[in-house]
Amino acid sequence: MYPTDYKYTREHEWVKVEGDVGVIGITFHAQQALGDIVYVELPKVGTQAVQGKTIGAVESVKAVSDIYSPVSGEVIEVNEALAETPELLNRDPHGAAWLAKIRLSAPEELEKLLDAEQYQALVAEES
């Protein structure tokens, strides 16, 4: 369920590191908890993301939920496909529905994140 080469936050975001870039998204558990997703508020390219701070929001029929950046750095690309098809987040949260790419300014922060096994344990605890 949760890719082992990703890192996770306690707030249910993930990051996959590709060189000096972190691709970020929300987890399967997060989208499931949110239900039908209707809108994704993404950061603008050029935004300086700070680990643990809000960089956007996900709107579902039920509620709105903040997205907290799992890493710090400059947002270099956002997933434009989500503007037209936010429901992609329900279908493929760990893949096609990535949210943004961030050039890592503090790669050592990754150490603070959970690995797949720890994240899975967190999810099991919460449900």
Place this chain on the structure above:
Amino acid sequence: MSAGGEPRRTPLYQLHRELGARMVEFAGWEMPVLYSGIVEEHLAVRHAVGLFDVSHMGEIEIRGPEALALVNLVTTNDASRLRIGQAQYSAMLYEHGGFVDDLLVHKVADDHYFLCVNAANQEKDYRHICRYNRFRAEVEFASERYAQLAVQGPRAPDTLSRLTTTDLAAIRYYHFTDGEVAGAPARIARTGYTGEDGFELYLAPTEAPRIFRELLRAGEEFGIRPCGLGARNTLRLEARMALYGHEIDASIRPAEAGLDWIVKADKGDFVGREALRRLATEGVRRSLAGFVMRGRQVARDGYPVYVEGRAVGWVTSGGPAPYLNKNIGLCYLPAELAQVGRVIQIGVRGVPAEAEVVPTPFYRRRRLNQ
């Protein structure tokens, strides 16, 4: 209430878990928010039929030779106009004219009225009624004796008719009868909180799990879905039905909420009447308005509303409307700004997003049979 304590559970709690519901705490109760998904459940009710456990709702029974006098003193609508077997949407007010609650008043007999009130308010309502009981009337807090199920949607009559010998066609909108469902006594009311045709069933808690299952089986061929509070909320919002704590509360007067039609000022004395009379001379200052978002942003409860950069009101309920496929909401605006067509801005997480005031209800069903 269970404030601070463990949330209460309805008799259907175990069944909800078996059906895979996601449970949330609402008004001190652990209730299903959704089973398969809010959109799917919402559309099932609009197109076919949905089944809700609303056993958290409160029931209060008023009996005795002066039951009507008490009911008419504590509620705003005119209960004396009710015939036996008829139900009425009404409100209870404080002396200052703000809402204690909104409710349904059912006339069971000349000396017996049955009230259905909001879950979170039931103890407060009961105390409020008792406080004004200077009549030969007995007030019973009856919530423990009832489970409540709502069968809602165009196929609700087809579904329920398979489980009852009671003549459903004879029950007109906002009427009820004491009949049976699946062999168990049930008060069957043609009322609801979804904007669709349907029934609300009041029955013994011990019978509720069996009847819930039988209703799911009976509605299977029509595509029935068990529905949670999530869909209940989106459905009532499309139909512009008030939710206590959102559109109405102790600080809101009926005229502001567009509910002056349930206030019968000429019926005689009732609690809150004097305050409303005074306010009527001042005119209504704020008014509940419906709006549709122009973009894809979603308005949520509590967001500020701006007109030309000035903060003028707040969103009482907002969210995606699954049937209309728009993002809608209700908000309080100064009365002079609440006209249809006005462009307003909703502060969506700090960023103004355009919306337009529209006529309500957002959704109105086509009525074929009544």
